[in-house]
Every structure is written in structure tokens, then in C-alpha cells.
Amino acid sequence: xxxxxxxxxxxxRGPVRRPMRRRLLAGxxxxxxxxxxxxxxxxxxxxxxxxxxxxxxxxGSITLKINEFRDPDQVExxxxxxxxxxxxxxxxxxxxxxxxRFRLIGEPTFTPEELKSKDPAVKxxxxxxxxxxxxxxxxxxxxxxxxxxxxxxxxxxxxVVMEFAENxxxxxxxxxxxxLWQFSFQVTDGPVKPCVIVDDPSWNDIGDPxxxxxxxxxxxx
Numbered sequence: 001x002x003x004x005x006x007x008x009x010x011x012x013r014g015p016v017r018r019p020m021r022r023r024l025l026a027g028x029x030x031x032x033x034x035x036x037x038x039x040x041x042x043x044x045x046x047x048x049x050x051x052x053x054x055x056x057x058x059x060g061s062i063t064l065k066i067n068e069f070r071d072p073d074q075v076e077x078x079x080x081x082x083x084x085x086x087x088x089x090x091x092x093x094x095x096x097x098x099x100x101r102f103r104l105i106g107e108p109t110f111t112p113e114e115l116k117s118k119d120p121a122v123k124x125x126x127x128x129x130x131x132x133x134x135x136x137x138x139x140x141x142x143x144x145x146x147x148x149x150x151x152x153x154x155x156x157x158x159x160v161v162m163e164f165a166e167n168x169x170x171x172x173x174x175x176x177x178x179x180l181w182q183f184s185f186q187v188t189d190g191p192v193k194p195c196v197i198v199d200d201p202s203w204n205d206i207g208d209p210x211x212x213x214x215x216x217x218x219x220x221x
Contacts, residue, residue, distance in 0.1 A: 050067065051066070051067055051068040051069075051070045051071050052064065052065060052066045052067060052068075052071070052075055053065045053067075054075075054078050054079065054082065056082060057148070060150075060151060060152055061148050061149060061150050061151070062079070062082050062084065062148070062149045062151065063142055063146055063147070063148050063149075064079075064146060064147045064148075064149060065142070065145060065146035065147075066146075066164065069090040069164060069166055070090070072088040072089060072090050073088075075088045076088050079149075079160075082151070083151045084149060084151050084154060084160055085158070085159040085160065086159065086160040086161070086162060087159060087160070087161045087162070087192045087195075088162050088163075088164075089162070089163045089164070089195040090164050090165070091163065091164070091165045091195070091197055092165065092197075093165055093166065093167040093168070093179070093203060094165075094199065094200055094203040094204070095165065095197050095198065095199060095200055095203075096163065096165065096197075096198060096199075096200040097163055097195035097196065097197065097198070098195075098196040098197075098198045100193075101161070101192055101193040101194075101195065101196075102159075102161055102186075102188040102190060102191065102192040102193065103188055103189070103190045104135070104186050104187070104188060105133075105134045105135065105158070105187050105188060105189055106132075106133045106134045106135070107133065108126075108129040108130060108132075108133060110126055110129075114126055134153075134158075134187050135185060135186045135187045137150070137153050138150055138153045138154050138160065138185070138187055139185050147185070154187065155189070157189055158187050158188065158189050159187070159188055159189075159192060160185065160186075160187055161184075161185075161186045161187070161188060161192055162183065162184065162185050162186075163183060163184045163195070164181070164182075164183045165181060165182050165183070165200075165203075166180070166181040167179060167180050167181060179203055179204065179206065182203075
């Protein structure tokens with residue numbers, strides 16, 4: 001909870017680099033840290049056609065905007081044509097790919113004491129460790145929805161592993177706060193096993209209304 005507050009304070013001060021696993025709770029951005037960090041972004045922006053769009057930018061980066069959860073194989077092929085090897089999975093809300101599908105590069109480890117610490121220096125060290133991972137350096141979020149992927153920060157032998165989940169019921173409010181969508185972006189230098197769908201016990205973990213009021217917006221907001 002302390003780290004959530006810290007990240008929210010950083011977000012209020014301006015753009016910041018954010019952790020690898022991200023989530024939108026009840027239509028409002030919130031953040032937290034577990035084995036992989038969680039923070040919200042408005043990634044999925046509608047159901048227009050086509051299902052997704054890939055754009056090569058002038059600086060060599062690639063913008064990926066997803067409108068519908070379909071054609072993940074084609075997303076992989078188009079990213080490969082742009083020089084990024086990727087494994088893309090779309091899962092239902094409350095589900096995720098089973099862990100241990102691949103070896104994550106540069107994953108930071110923290111003790112329970114570090115994650116619970118109220119010491120500003122410890123919190124800064126944890127946040128910096130997340131920001132400095134190869135996975136986190138390889139992408140940014142895009143205002144208005146989407147991801148910007150940086151191929152020059154991804155070695156040729158590496159593969160990007162992306163996982164997306166969306167709740168079809170996009171309504172929310174204090175009477176039924178919920179997770180709307182979530183994604184993860186990670187980088188590996190080895191083989192990736194097929195996605196085996198398992199339950200995600202953290203899907204409905206939206207926090208406490210007193211400690212996390214941002215996850216319980218007023219009706220109609």
C-alpha cells in the first residue's frame with residue numbers, strides 16, 4: 001500500500017516509467033507491487049475495426065494499439081516483420097497463463113520487509129529496481145491507449161511475452177468495483193511454453209475502500 005501511494009505521487013508529478021504488469025481497476029488508475037508489479041493504464045480503448053494497429057515511429061519505436069482481443073497470431077507475425085519476436089496471449093477475465101512458461105530476464109527480487117517498508121529510501125530502491133529491468137526498459141505506455149515498444153532495447157535473441165485480459169462488462173462504480181483489464185509485458189532469452197489457462201486469484205483483489213479509494217469511484221464517474 002505504501003508503494004501504491006508512492007507510485008501515485010510520482011504519477012501526479014508527471015510521466016514516469018511504470019512496472020511490468022498493469023491493471024485498470026474500476027476505471028481509475030491505481031498501482032501496486034507483487035512478484036511482478038501492477039499499475040493501471042487505459043490500454044484497450046474500444047471495439048473498432050481493425051482489431052489492432054501497429055505503427056513504426058520516426059525514432060524506430062513501434063506503437064501497438066489493440067481494439068479487440070482477436071488475431072494474436074497475426075499480431076505476432078506483424079511484430080516479427082518489424083523486428084520484434086513476440087508471444088501474445090489473450091485470456092478471459094479472472095484467468096491468466098500458468099507461471100513458469102519462460103525464464104524472465106533480470107527479474108528483481110525483494111524481501112517481504114522491503115515490500116512492506118515505509119522507509120522512503122527502501123521504496124525508491126524497489127521502484128528503481130523495477131524501472132531498470134530489461135522488460136520495463138523495452139516499452140512505455142502511450143497517452144490515449146497503447147504501447148510503445150523499443151526494438152533497439154530488445155536483443156535479437158530475446159522474445160517479448162505479452163498477456164492481455166479484459167472484462168467485457170466495462171461498467172463500474174462503488175456498488176460493484178472491478179478490474180476492467182490487465183496486461184503484462186516481459187522479456188525472455190529462452191523458449192516460451194504454450195499458454196495454459198489457469199485461474200488468476202488476484203483478479204478481484206481491488207483493495208480496501210479506505211486505503212484505496214481510487215478503486216471505488218463515485219457512480220457515473
